[in-house]
Amino acid sequence: MTIAEKLYPPSVAPNPKKPSGRRRVRSRKRIGLAAWQLGTALLIAAVWTLVYESGLLSRELVPPLWDVAREFVTLAGTAAFWAALATTVSNALTGLAAGIVVGVPFGLLLGISQAAYRSAQFLIELGRSFPVIALLPVMVLVLGATSQMEIVVVFSGVLWPILVQTIYGARRIDPVIADTVRGYRIPPLLRFVKVVLPNAAPFAATGVRIAASASILIAIGVEVLSLTPGMGGNLARAQTDGAPALALAYVVYAGLVGLAMNKILWTVEGRALAWNRRATRSEP
Amino acid sequence: MTTAEHLDLLDERRARHPLAVKGLSKSYGEGSTAVRVLEDLDVRVEPNEIVCIVGPSGVGKTTLLRCLAGLLAPTTGAVMFGPTTMTGPILEVGVVFQDYSRSLLPWMRTRENVSFPLQGKGMRKAARRALADQCLNAVGLPDAGRKYPWQLSGGMQQRAAIARALAYQSEVLLMDEPFASVDAQTRFDLEDLVLHLRKRLGISVVVVTHDIDEAVYLADRVVVLSGHPAHVVDVVEVPFGQDRDQIQTKAEPAFTEARARILGRIRR
The missing domain is CATH 1.10.3720.10 (MetI-like)
Structure with a gap:
């Protein structure tokens, strides 16, 4: 969050038209966050599959x-x-x-x-x-x-x-x-x-x-x-x-x-x- | 400031009684571990007078103000409003705290913050609203009534706190370091607001401050506290009358003289 956003949360912003530049930065940040979250999910899936394939734990207990x-x-x-x-x-x-x-x-x-x-x-x-x-x-x-x-x-x-x-x-x-x-x-x-x-x-x-x-x-x-x-x-x-x-x-x-x-x-x-x-x- | 036309409901605010402490001492704790903070103070605030209380930090200025407000009971001596001894907070004496951001209730809009003490006095809703709007006008916040405190700047919040004290029919405003946490320009505006309200409404004001320039600029008399326990080491009369100016008044030789004298008393 930029300092300007902290000072003026959207609903009380003195200028209702937000500059588009800030919105672009925000959406870029959101995409970055989504990428990280997706990455984490993929990592967990990869570890799971690895554990299953390696047979470290019984295949009866850990399904694919x-x-x-x-x-x-x-x-x-x-x-x-x-x-x-x-x-x-x-x-x-x-x-x-x-x-x-x-x-x-x-x-x-x-x-x-x-x-x-x-x-x-x-x-x-x-x-x-x-x-x-x-x-x-x-x-x-x-x-x-x-x-x-x-x-x-x-x-x-x-x-x-x-x-x-x-x-x-x-x-x-x-x-x-x-x-x-x-x-x-x-x-x-x-x-x-x-x-x-x-x-x-x-x-x-x-x-x-x-x-x-x-x-x-x-x-x-x-x-x-x-x-x-x-x-x-x-x-x-x-x-x-x-x-x-x-x-x-x-x-x-x-x-x-x-x-x-x-x-x-x-x-x-x-x-x-x-x-x-x-x-x-x-x-x- | 064009506020004169909004003040008809506020005319009866004119201070009629002096507020005084007589032989006041205050100790915290009991028995052998008691700490005496204030020792045998006599301070009197005449109607329509501005008195500033200055002293080094930690000397007990706020304790004295809380005693004046009826929020703290003196250990010995008494606080008198006119002929009566105060035993608790009274209608005629209103307090404006230093921490304005915490003294306004965050869940109420500004107008409700100003008018809600009036509800406790049993005033009807329409009258409360009208008076709150007048007081907000008087402090230069005609458009802030529908806003929440967090939508106001620090200076505006402090104005709202002053409006609340005015609405409560206070003849005497007690202010504890009221402008300590606003920027310099806002501080000058608020100082001039206090002078303006005193002149326009005839109220009395007590300001606790650590800023000697502010004390001399605002006060008719400056009470200097010092020592442990604190006692009155000096009372300085300031001869500028009710109309003052941030630039001219502060350039007067009498201003520099009063300032030097107070500084000398505090340092010693």
Whole structure:
């Protein structure tokens, strides 16, 4: 980014007609970046093929890249795959939504009340460091290998980043802003609505983004381990059926789902909290 | 600056009461580890007066200003606004911080930044808006209301912070190193803005600064703090009246004299 671009981000540029020279430099940069990314992908493919051809690892375990690609394309044509994808994503999103509904209000409450924060601090420290997969055997015992069980486990995993980030955002008010608010005797309710909430919003949004990626990971993890229906269940079955190429194709799809989720949330967040993206010039 | 026609709502800002500290001392910490920062200060700001507080950095100028604002409680002594003792921030005393970039709320447009303290006072929306626009006009920002703080330059942000203090019906403006982080030309403009607002609105202003030229240019009286704990080592009267000029005033022999005297007091 040139200095002029830093000073005048596109939407506030004093001159709406950008000089074409800069655009050319930018598109050249973008092509350069794409070349690097393509190069990295090719390198990985080359290493993979080399490992396969050398027979370093059993050919039963490492399928040729081409097989994975073929399974990847074939999968997209089957109804079972799309049903599995829908199940996994809907379970993950339901758990995530529950995490937001519980995490954000509690985070705000704990953020503004020092007493509440102190009394809950230990529980939060414990909760966030607790490996959620360890809950799985108990949950399977209580709820069975069902979608409900999966949602509960996703919820107990994604609650923490949302809660912790929201608490942090509600507590971390710039001292100059705190002085300003005090100096102008802003009453508590107005302070909460106009200062604490908007201040916490970008932090909570970051928590939600972290949680969204985690929700897909946890959902698939639960499915793999408990053979609950969904992408993870299919993946685990493909593995036990001795179809590693199919299993790997599922892995690639799982990664793409997580990536898409993050991208969508990043865009939504940019729209809703434009002031923050602009004021801090953050990049994804 | 053609702002006179926009100031009808601001006329009642005229300062009526002196702001004074009496026998003020301030210590941080307690018991044997307490550090005394300010020792037995007496400073009085008359209505419509500009007082500058100067002193070496770290002497406690900001502590004194925060006490004047009601943001810090004095250890002994009192801060008086007219006949009443201040126990916290009051309507009539507004603060403009050095760090303007952080004191404006980044999620609000400039007009909302200026008007939102008025919401806390229960003012209606239309009145808030009108007053905010008038104050933005008064500080020379008639077109900035719809912009976000990050779309404004440093000098413009500081003007917006001054507008917010004016809108809040402050009779006394307290400014903590207000122009320390803007470029020289902007600083001169803002100094002249302060002089203009004082004359036009009749407000009183207290400016904490480490810049002696700025202090002499702005002030009717310069209070010099020095020592540990800090005490008032000198009070210098500056005889230039309300109308000043960046070039002529600074060329006056009285300017050089006041400047030399203050510098001498701080160095010693």
